[in-house]
Amino acid sequence: MISIPDGYVSQLDTYDTQRAIERIKHIFLAKLCAALHLVRVTAPLAVDPATGINDNLNGVERPVGFDVPAIGKDAEVVHSLAKWKRLALKRYDFKVGKGIVTDMNAIRRDEELDNLHSIYVDQWDWEKVISLEDRKIEYLQDTVRRIVTAICGTLDELKWTYPQLDVDLDRDVTFITTQELEDLYPELAPKERENRFVADHHTTFIMGVGAPLASGEPHDGRAPDYDDWGLNGDLLFWNETLGCAFEVSSMGIRVSPESLDKQLTMAGCDDRRELPFHKALLAGELPYTIGGGIGQSRICMLLLAKAHIGEVQASLWDEETTEACEKAGIMLL
Numbered sequence: 001m002i003s004i005p006d007g008y009v010s011q012l013d014t015y016d017t018q019r020a021i022e023r024i025k026h027i028f029l030a031k032l033c034a035a036l037h038l039v040r041v042t043a044p045l046a047v048d049p050a051t052g053i054n055d056n057l058n059g060v061e062r063p064v065g066f067d068v069p070a071i072g073k074d075a076e077v078v079h080s081l082a083k084w085k086r087l088a089l090k091r092y093d094f095k096v097g098k099g100i101v102t103d104m105n106a107i108r109r110d111e112e113l114d115n116l117h118s119i120y121v122d123q124w125d126w127e128k129v130i131s132l133e134d135r136k137i138e139y140l141q142d143t144v145r146r147i148v149t150a151i152c153g154t155l156d157e158l159k160w161t162y163p164q165l166d167v168d169l170d171r172d173v174t175f176i177t178t179q180e181l182e183d184l185y186p187e188l189a190p191k192e193r194e195n196r197f198v199a200d201h202h203t204t205f206i207m208g209v210g211a212p213l214a215s216g217e218p219h220d221g222r223a224p225d226y227d228d229w230g231l232n233g234d235l236l237f238w239n240e241t242l243g244c245a246f247e248v249s250s251m252g253i254r255v256s257p258e259s260l261d262k263q264l265t266m267a268g269c270d271d272r273r274e275l276p277f278h279k280a281l282l283a284g285e286l287p288y289t290i291g292g293g294i295g296q297s298r299i300c301m302l303l304l305a306k307a308h309i310g311e312v313q314a315s316l317w318d319e320e321t322t323e324a325c326e327k328a329g330i331m332l333l
Contacts, residue, residue, distance in 0.1 A: 001114055002321045004328045005241060008307045011164055014331050020162060021300050021312055027157050028299060029101070029124065031150035036099060036143065038126055041092075043102035044084065046075040052275030053087065055080040055223060061110045077107045082226040083277050085127035086254060086289050094287070099128025104293065115242060115308050116298070118315040127254075127291030135253050135288060137207070140231055141175055143290060144205045147235065147249065148173055155303050167305050169237060174201035178208045178219035190219045191245075198238050198245035207233040209250075211266070224263035225272060225281075226291075227252035241305045248299055251292020257282050308332070 012020055032038060046066075047053045054063055054076050063076040078084070081104050088100060104125035111117050130139065152171050159165050176197065178190075185193040198204045210222030210229035222229060232252025239246035255263060260281055264270055272278045280286055300312040308325060310317060310332035317325075317332060325332050 002308070002324050003115060003242075004324060004330065005243070005307055008241070008328060008330075010307075010311065010330070011166070011305050012162060014333075016162065017304065017306075017311065020158060020304055023158060023161065024154060024300050024303055025296060028150060028154040031153050032124060032126065032147065032294070033101060035146040035150050036101075036126065036128055037097055038099045038101040038128065041088065041100045041102055043081055043088075043104060043125065044078065045105060046077050047084065048073055049076045050275075052225075052272060052277040053083045054078055055082050055226070061108060064107045064109055078104070079106055079108060080104065080121075080123070080293055081125045082223070082254075082291065082293075085125060085291055086226075086281075086286050087277065089127055089129050089289060090286050094129050096129050096131050096134075096287075099126060099289075099291070101126040103296075113318060113321065116246070116301075118297070118309050118313060120313060120315040122296040122313060123293035124296060125291075125293045127289050129287045130253070130290050132288055134290070135228070135231065135256065137231065140207075140233070140253055140290065141173075141205070144175075144233075144235060144251075145173055147251075147294065148203060151248070151299065151303075154299075158303055165303070165305065167240070167303055169302075170202040172203060174204045176201075176204065176206060178206060179213050181206065181219065182213050182215060186215070193219075194236060194245040198236050202238040204236050204245070205233050206236065207231075209233055209252075210263075222250075224255075224267035224269055225260060225278060226254055228255050228259045229263060230259070237302060239302060241307055246298070246302060247295075248302060249292055249294045251294075252290065254289045254291060255281065256288065257284050 065076045102125045104123045106121040181193045235249040236245045297313040314333040
């Protein structure tokens with residue numbers, strides 16, 4: 001459901017918005033690669049569903065599928081590249097400390113549309129080889145701080161070109177677990193907890209997404225076969241334009257054979273053990289990695305103080321959204 005802030009006016013016109021989007025994508029990619037030692041690679045738009053490579057998200061979203069007569073197989077448009085990247089690192093023989101980043105484009109047909117969500121998803125999907133000793137909270141937190149520095153540095157450069165932008169971001173990251181959030185605000189729903197906490201701690205990384213909490217419910221859904229639920233999280237900034245917590249990245253240290261074995265059973269997904277990706281991982285044939293997705297449109301929204309994701313990406317919208325944006329003077333691309 002769409003909500004337009006009272007008195008909202010875009011700080012850049014459409015022409016400067018498009019130029020600014022180009023600058024953001026160029027500057028941030030360079031800073032991210034430098035911070036995490038990544039190289040850009042090409043990535044698939046569609047994958048073979050029989051491999052188990054596609055991201056199952058929360059397990060209920062339907063991938064867009066189609067047949068490919070030329071190869072005699074079906075294909076699915078990716079939801080994300082979480083699993084593909086780990087296979088790619090093995091195939092490309094990347095060593096510890098080195099990684100990849102891709103421009104990931106996806107279609108999520110079952111997404112509920114609002115100011116932040118579209119059926120079109122564009123991310124910087126990244127993955128990096130780590131050692132067994134790096135599979136710890138301290139390494140995860142250091143990586144989060146590096147990403148935040150890259151985002152804030154991108155904003156600094158952007159404001160040199162567009163000084164009218166009045167966006168400010170907090171470089172200091174507050175880390176909190178999902179259980180600590182539930183203990184603080186047991187009466188609130190998970191998203192309400194995020195808004196309450198991030199309103200006071202403007203850059204927050206919420207750790208431990210996917211596993212059931214003391215209440216019996218998880219903070220949010222997370223597929224059992226890429227992130228280790230004890231070593232993952234979501235990066236959120238306070239969005240002054242929308243007055244809410246604003247997620248820009250989901251990331252984490254990836255499952256080991258042991259944690260995959262445990263999480264598949266917890267999630268009731270033991271049938272996936274026979275898929276090629278899962279068999280290789282359970283057999284210890286894939287490298288230890290850390291990775292995630294950073295929303296390109298989300299970053300552009302945040303740094304340009306936009307009220308709707310359709311101001312920074314072209315997608316499909318319902319009549320209610322189109323009419324509300326037109327009435328508010330918002331240009332949907």
